[in-house]
Amino acid sequence: MAWIVDVPALERRLADATRFQPLVEVVKAPVxxxxxxxxxxxxxxxxxxxxxxFDVTPYGQTAIATRLRCERPHLQIARQWFTPDGSILAFLPLDGAEGNSVAVVWSTPQEQLPQWLECDDTTFAQKLQEISEGSLGTLELIAPRASWPLQQARARRWCGAMPGSALTxxxxxxxxxxxxxxxxxxxxxxxxxxxxxxxxxxxxxxxxxxxxxxxxxxxxxxxxxxxxxxxxxxxxxxxxxxxxxxxxxxxxxxxxxxxxxxxxxxxxxxxxxxxxxxxxxxxxxxx
Ligand SMILES: Cc1cc2nc3c(=O)[nH]c(=O)nc-3n(C[C@H](O)[C@H](O)[C@H](O)COP(=O)(O)OP(=O)(O)OC[C@H]3O[C@@H](n4cnc5c(N)ncnc54)[C@H](O)[C@@H]3O)c2cc1C
Missing domain, CATH: 3.50.50.60 (FAD/NAD(P)-binding domain)
Incomplete structure (x- = not known):
């Protein structure tokens, strides 16, 4: 499987890697x-x-992302479930092979979003436990839920001249x-x-x-x-x-x-x- 890495850890490594590069200068504002x-x-x-x-084609689905602590270790296996209503639930293993927490990405139909964002943590965790067929045992929500509308999108132009730069x-x-x-x-x-x-x-x-x-x-x-x-x-x-x-x-x-x-x-x-x-x-x- 691929590596699952937390963004802050990745950003720290990037900052370390660029710190002593004479050709890289970190700037606070566009230059x-x-x-x-x-x-x-x-x-x-x-x-x-x-x-x-930016040509956007909505998929009519929203991704809900969060984290869970699981009763059983994930054994470093990424898991996905496809449900009859078109939802896709993914558990991505965190904290190494012995870890028992997972990052969750749940792509769910748009109309179900309010229900799953507004319900309490226990109801939400129970729903994920049901979809995942209890494969990791009892699940506990350990992070807030965030959501993104899912879409395919493509910029029409990928390059061009900076406005006004010709004048300078x-x-x-x-x-x-x-x-x-x-x-x-x-x-x-x-x-x-x-x-x-x-x-x-x-x-x-x-x-x-x-x-x-x-x-x-x-x-x-x-x-x-x-x-x-x-x-x-x-x-x-x-x-x-x-x-x-x-x-x-x-x-x-x-x-x-x-x-x-x-x-x-x-x-x-x-x-x-x-x-x-x-x-x-x-x-x-x-x-
Ligand atoms: C729910 C979900 C699950 C996903 N799962 C996966 C997956 O399993 N595997 C995978 O490969 N991809 C996955 N993706 C897609 C992946 O997250 C993106 O393709 C990837 O993060 C894009 O990287 P990026 O650097 O282009 O943009 P971003 O990750 O969005 O990073 C852009 C950065 O630029 C910063 N920024 C914005 N404006 C400015 C500015 N003016 N000055 C300075 N900084 C600025 C932002 O704060 C942000 O940190 C997923 C996406 C979603 C929504």
Missing amino acids: AAPLTVVCEGRASKTRSELGVE GRQEWWALAGDAAHTVHPLAGQGLNMGLGDVAALARILGERPGWRSVGDMKLLRQYERERKSALMPLGATMDALQQLFSRKESPLQALRNWGMRGFEMSGPIKEWVARQAMGLQPPDRH
Whole structure:
């Protein structure tokens, strides 16, 4: 399985890693630069200020995230359940192999949201215990509930000139990366990989540029946009198809999706294809 890491721990490691890098300077506010990479997440304010249209397709589902303490250890296994009403419940193991707490992501139909946000902690934990078939024993809620509407979204433009920069005589450019450029359903856990794929592609394209080209070169930025859009298109279509399958209530489709998801979990090559597609990596050399 993938690593499940708390954001503050990741941020501490990133701060440590950059502290003694002479080429990295942490700034408190935006500075003038030939290229500004906007990676502010899906609700990016800068993207809106730049007037970039963000095409959003709501899935009609909301993710509720929280944490649980479980009676039994999770044994470092990530678990998912698909219910007849189209909900998807995921338990992601925390605190190492001996741990007994899990991060919860519960994608639930929009209309059920008020009920599950407003009910008391015990009722909520009991509902999750019921969906998870008691596989981790009695569950106890240990964090507040937070919620996000689930959507597939894609920015129409991923790069451009900073407004007004031409007037100063120093042309400045911007590019979008990560959730500021695209979001998908968390179903297959590929959101972060997609952002890492953007970073890798942009770094490679800029790193390979001839010395006379600036990092804010529109031709290179357009190359980045084209490359990532075409790499992510099949993945977006796959996630969309899976989401459609999971949201249907007909029993043959339920049987098919449970069979399909077990197959997906057991299928090393398909899972690997999805992750590599998200990161924009070439297929591994098998020889
Ligand atoms: C419920 C849920 C479950 C998910 N589960 C998974 C999963 O299992 N696996 C997976 O890979 N992905 C998952 N994702 C998706 C994943 O969280 C995102 O794809 C990923 O976090 C995107 O990273 P990002 O850096 O682009 O944006 P974000 O993680 O949103 O980070 C953007 C950061 O920029 C900061 N920021 C915003 N504006 C400014 C500014 N002006 N100046 C400075 N900082 C600013 C924000 O505070 C934030 O810290 C899930 C998403 C949801 C909603």
